[in-house]
Amino acid sequence: MSIPFILFFICAAAAVLGAVLLIVAREPIHSALALILVMMSLAVLYLLLGAEFIAAVQVIVYAGAVMVLFVFVIMLLNAGVEVRTNYSKIAKYVGVPLGFFLLLEVAYWMWGSAVGTTVANGAGAVNADAVSTVDLSNLLFRDYLFPFEATSILVLIAIVGALVLAKKGE
Amino acid sequence: MSVVPVSYYLVLSAVLFGLGVVGFVFKRNIITIYMAIELMLNAVNLAFVAFARAHGDLAGLVYVFFVIVVAAAEAAVGLAIVITIAHNRRTLNVEDVNLLKF
Amino acid sequence: MFILNHLWLILALPLVGAGVNGLLGKNWPRSAVNAVGIGSVSLSFLCVLELIREFLQIDTSHAWFQRYFNWMSVGGFNVDFALSVDQLTIVMLLVVTFVSLLVHIYSTGYMAHEGGYYRFFSYLNLFVFFMLTLVLAANLVLMFVGWEGVGLCSYLLIGFWFLKKSAADAGKKAFITTRIGDFGFTIGILLAFWTFHSIDFGTIFADVANRSVESASAIGVLTAICLLLFAGAIGKSAQIPLYVWLPDAMEGPTPVSALIHAATMVTAGVYMVARMHPLFSRAPLAMFVVALVGAVTAFYSATIGVLQTDIKKVLAYSTVSQLGYMFLGCGVGAYAAGIFHLMTHAFFKGLLFLAAGSVIHAMNGEQDMRKMGGLRRKIPITYWTMFLATFAIAGIPGFSGFFSKDEILEAASAGPHANTWLWALGLVGAFLTSFYMFRLVFLTFFGKQRYDEKKVHVHESPGSMTVPLMILAICAVAGGWFAAPHLVGGQDYFESFVHPVFASYQGQGIVTQPESLAAAAGEAAGIEPSPRADLIHALTGPPVIAAVLGLLLAWWFYIHKPDAAKRMVQRMDGLYALIYNKYYIDEIYGALFVRPFLWISTKVLWHFVDEKVIDGTVNGVAHVSREAGGQVRELQSGNARSYATWVVVGAVGFTMLLFGLGYWMVR
Numbered sequence: 050m051s052i053p054f055i056l057f058f059i060c061a062a063a064a065v066l067g068a069v070l071l072i073v074a075r076e077p078i079h080s081a082l083a084l085i086l087v088m089m090s091l092a093v094l095y096l097l098l099g100a101e102f103i104a105a106v107q108v109i110v111y112a113g114a115v116m117v118l119f120v121f122v123i124m125l126l127n128a129g130v131e132v133r134t135n136y137s138k139i140a141k142y143v144g145v146p147l148g149f150f151l152l153l154e155v156a157y158w159m160w161g162s163a164v165g166t167t168v169a170n171g172a173g174a175v176n177a178d179a180v181s182t183v184d185l186s187n188l189l190f191r192d193y194l195f196p197f198e199a200t201s202i203l204v205l206i207a208i209v210g211a212l213v214l215a216k217k218g219e
Numbered sequence: 220m221s222v223v224p225v226s227y228y229l230v231l232s233a234v235l236f237g238l239g240v241v242g243f244v245f246k247r248n249i250i251t252i253y254m255a256i257e258l259m260l261n262a263v264n265l266a267f268v269a270f271a272r273a274h275g276d277l278a279g280l281v282y283v284f285f286v287i288v289v290a291a292a293e294a295a296v297g298l299a300i301v302i303t304i305a306h307n308r309r310t311l312n313v314e315d316v317n318l319l320k321f
Numbered sequence: 322m323f324i325l326n327h328l329w330l331i332l333a334l335p336l337v338g339a340g341v342n343g344l345l346g347k348n349w350p351r352s353a354v355n356a357v358g359i360g361s362v363s364l365s366f367l368c369v370l371e372l373i374r375e376f377l378q379i380d381t382s383h384a385w386f387q388r389y390f391n392w393m394s395v396g397g398f399n400v401d402f403a404l405s406v407d408q409l410t411i412v413m414l415l416v417v418t419f420v421s422l423l424v425h426i427y428s429t430g431y432m433a434h435e436g437g438y439y440r441f442f443s444y445l446n447l448f449v450f451f452m453l454t455l456v457l458a459a460n461l462v463l464m465f466v467g468w469e470g471v472g473l474c475s476y477l478l479i480g481f482w483f484l485k486k487s488a489a490d491a492g493k494k495a496f497i498t499t500r501i502g503d504f505g506f507t508i509g510i511l512l513a514f515w516t517f518h519s520i521d522f523g524t525i526f527a528d529v530a531n532r533s534v535e536s537a538s539a540i541g542v543l544t545a546i547c548l549l550l551f552a553g554a555i556g557k558s559a560q561i562p563l564y565v566w567l568p569d570a571m572e573g574p575t576p577v578s579a580l581i582h583a584a585t586m587v588t589a590g591v592y593m594v595a596r597m598h599p600l601f602s603r604a605p606l607a608m609f610v611v612a613l614v615g616a617v618t619a620f621y622s623a624t625i626g627v628l629q630t631d632i633k634k635v636l637a638y639s640t641v642s643q644l645g646y647m648f649l650g651c652g653v654g655a656y657a658a659g660i661f662h663l664m665t666h667a668f669f670k671g672l673l674f675l676a677a678g679s680v681i682h683a684m685n686g687e688q689d690m691r692k693m694g695g696l697r698r699k700i701p702i703t704y705w706t707m708f709l710a711t712f713a714i715a716g717i718p719g720f721s722g723f724f725s726k727d728e729i730l731e732a733a734s735a736g737p738h739a740n741t742w743l744w745a746l747g748l749v750g751a752f753l754t755s756f757y758m759f760r761l762v763f764l765t766f767f768g769k770q771r772y773d774e775k776k777v778h779v780h781e782s783p784g785s786m787t788v789p790l791m792i793l794a795i796c797a798v799a800g801g802w803f804a805a806p807h808l809v810g811g812q813d814y815f816e817s818f819v820h821p822v823f824a825s826y827q828g829q830g831i832v833t834q835p836e837s838l839a840a841a842a843g844e845a846a847g848i849e850p851s852p853r854a855d856l857i858h859a860l861t862g863p864p865v866i867a868a869v870l871g872l873l874l875a876w877w878f879y880i881h882k883p884d885a886a887k888r889m890v891q892r893m894d895g896l897y898a899l900i901y902n903k904y905y906i907d908e909i910y911g912a913l914f915v916r917p918f919l920w921i922s923t924k925v926l927w928h929f930v931d932e933k934v935i936d937g938t939v940n941g942v943a944h945v946s947r948e949a950g951g952q953v954r955e956l957q958s959g960n961a962r963s964y965a966t967w968v969v970v971g972a973v974g975f976t977m978l979l980f981g982l983g984y985w986m987v988r
Contacts, residue, residue, distance in 0.1 A: 200285055
């Protein structure tokens with residue numbers, strides 16, 4: 050049992066725990082906190098996979114900005130305990146079991162996938178073959194320049210949209 | 220040093236995705252549902268990174284990057300909509316937002 | 322050999338006349354319609370005369386055959402439009418065209434005041450066309466075409482005054498009743514095709530000639546064919562049990578009754594039996610059935626005719642009875658005698674009907690004999706012609722009916738297929754025939770005047786009506802001498818003329834009808850046949866006695882002591898009611914057949930099958946679609962969570978499909 054393995058299992062457990070808490074929690078704020086836990090574990094896992102930049106982005110942007118936004122909205126709307134209405138029988142009896150089924154099914158397929166138990170070039174250790182940011186940015190600003198620019202416009206639109214929508218309510 | 224097999228990451232990704240789906244169907248608060256969606260996106264990110272590592276191709280990381288950006292934008296707009304709905308209909312229960320019917 | 326090579330002309334002329342009158346004649350003047358109608362039939366008649374002249378010049382031992390085109394050819398089933406002529410055909414052609422011509426001329430007078438004049442003549446011409454097709458046909462299917470066609474025209478003409486419910490009903494009754502027989506006829510044709518692989522007369526008869534006589538105790542295939550074909554004849558020629566349409570058919574105009582229901586259409590069955598004689602000769606059981614049905618019908622119908630009060634109904638039942646005689650003749654092997662009776666019957670029955678029509682015309686539409694009487698001085702021509710015809714039908718010696726009926730009864734008593742019971746039935750029937758016919762004449766023309774002269778202005782009919790009467794009277798009187806067998810050393814012209822037809826296709830074991838029974842009997846007894854002996858034999862035979870007895874009894878009841886009839890009726894009122902109501906046969910048929918069928922049609926086929934099953938299925942499909950749509954509609958509930966669920970369902974299905982496919986392909 051090497052450190053990567055132990056680390057992996059700890060983080061995996063944390064992620065799954067967070068996900069379960071997300072579902073089970075009765076207050077939205079608890080769910081938000083559980084999600085942050087998940088995101089943090091995932092960041093560590095990214096590190097384990099050698100994607101440092103992505104790990105950083107995950108923490109800074111996702112956990113740091115998006116989740117903060119969620120928390121703020123929850124606070125704004127005074128979202129309280131979730132009311133247990135039961136309007137949709139289909140969701141209760143069909144959706145949830147099927148969701149679990151999907152989980153199991155995809156897990157099964159992933160387990161038996163042909164990706165292989167070892168990586169071709171032996172990467173996977175923490176320090177071996179870490180991806181350099183330079184390479185990533187090369188890729189981003191050269192081969193994927195167009196999607197990059199398009200995404201920035203998308204963000205712009207999102208900002209404008211959010212402004213407009215949020216304004217109307219008042 | 221032994222290596223963590225990539226398929227483990229994929230399984231974890233699948234589990235997280237499945238839990239996200241369950242949460243998406245199960246929960247009644249709009250914001251919580253939205254968070255389940257975010258969970259699904261995260262699971263997909265994990266899968267992307269794992270594949271990127273498995274094939275040694277950096278393009279997977281680029282996709283993850285874009286996914287995070289788009290998720291952020293989506294969160295912004297989506298939550299704005301949620302706020303609007305909450306102000307108009309005075310409820311955060313998705314089952315009360317049922318005008319889209321026959 | 323013009324006509325022999327163009328036989329189709331005989332058919333085409335009436336058809337053209339029917340078409341022209343029917344399509345164009347609506348607004349034409351009466352004279353134009355007459356010209357077309359009478360002209361086409363008279364031309365056809367002239368063609369027939371010319372045909373006879375030509376036919377006598379060629380070899381007459383076999384039929385003359387003309388094939389025009391192939392009508393249908395399906396697998397092995399081959400039907401040509403082919404016509405053939407032999408002596409039997411010629412006799413029928415003569416009868417049909419001659420009587421039709423006279424009836425057409427008569428109709429110009431009788432129908433002069435009726436509406437739909439052009440329609441009447443169009444239908445009459447059409448009928449002549451179909452009847453000629455039936456007679457000239459050289460195969461079973463073409464004959465059936467004519468058979469059905471005359472049935473159609475009969476329906477059209479019986480229901481000529483279709484706005485009158487009883488007339489329309491009578492037309493329907495005729496058509497439906499004959500249809501039942503035609504069904505048997507069709508199956509007979511099919512069975513014949515199955516047996517002989519052809520429906521041509523020539524081919525069938527040649528094949529049959531090699532077959533032996535079938536047993537009389539089992540139903541072989543020939544017997545079956547004959548019985549089925551005879552079923553058609555029972556319908557068309559109004560024998561028991563399908564005769565019920567003929568009395569009702571009197572709703573039609575009297576010329577129609579004369580032509581169709583006396584002279585021609587109803588004789589189609591007799592013609593068919595005579596035509597198929599090679600088959601019948603080899604099927605003794607079928608022959609016996611034919612003779613039995615004929616004899617029983619002859620007797621039964623005569624009993625009904627005795628008490629009828631409508632002048633046309635008496636003649637209708639008389640027709641049924643006389644047709645029974647014709648079948649009796651054919652059934653005992655005397656085909657020539659049967660056909661001869663057909664010919665004489667056409668003359669005197671046609672005459673009787675036309676004269677009855679003249680009486681009705683004179684009486685301004687009155688048909689009940691109880692309201693007539695003493696007409697003989699007022700309408701003399703009608704009276705004399707009808708009187709002569711009555712002598713003919715009664716079988717008084719010297720008149721045509723005597724010769725034909727006498728021959729039949731002799732064949733029934735002493736011929737090769739003789740049967741004493743049938744002969745006895747025929748004899749009693751002859752007595753009754755004489756009785757009721759003279760009753761008719763005495764009630765109508767003699768005695769006290771039982772009508773109001775001021776209301777009914779009795780007048781003689783116009784020339785267009787009386788001239789045909791006179792012509793037919795001459796034929797009715799003199800026509801018998803064609804077959805004066807053994808009198809005055811006479812030659813049986815008729816028998817010898819048609820002999821080649823009935824002598825052909827004779828095989829082993831077939832017993833032929835000798836030309837002169839008395840002569841044969843005399844030879845067998847070793848006595849030299851002499852004309853004088855034959856004459857005495859003929860004049861003192863039982864049929865003559867029966868005829869004279871009938872005449873005397875009628876005279877007694879209706880001239881000498883008119884009240885005797887009434888008193889007898891009062892004493893036997895139960896029997897009287899039974900016979901007067903024609904043995905309640907229509908009521909029995911109604912209860913046994915008509916009402917159950919109507920019930921089935923209404924309750925089962927209409928309400929159940931049509932409404933519940935068929936409509937139910939169609940409507941049910943629509944209903945199910947609607948319900949299913951309604952259910953599916955509920956999916957769109959507005960509840961986002963259920964939408965989400967469906968998304969998940971789709972995702973699960975899709976991933977399963979994807980991975981499953983991948984797995985299966987890798988394997």
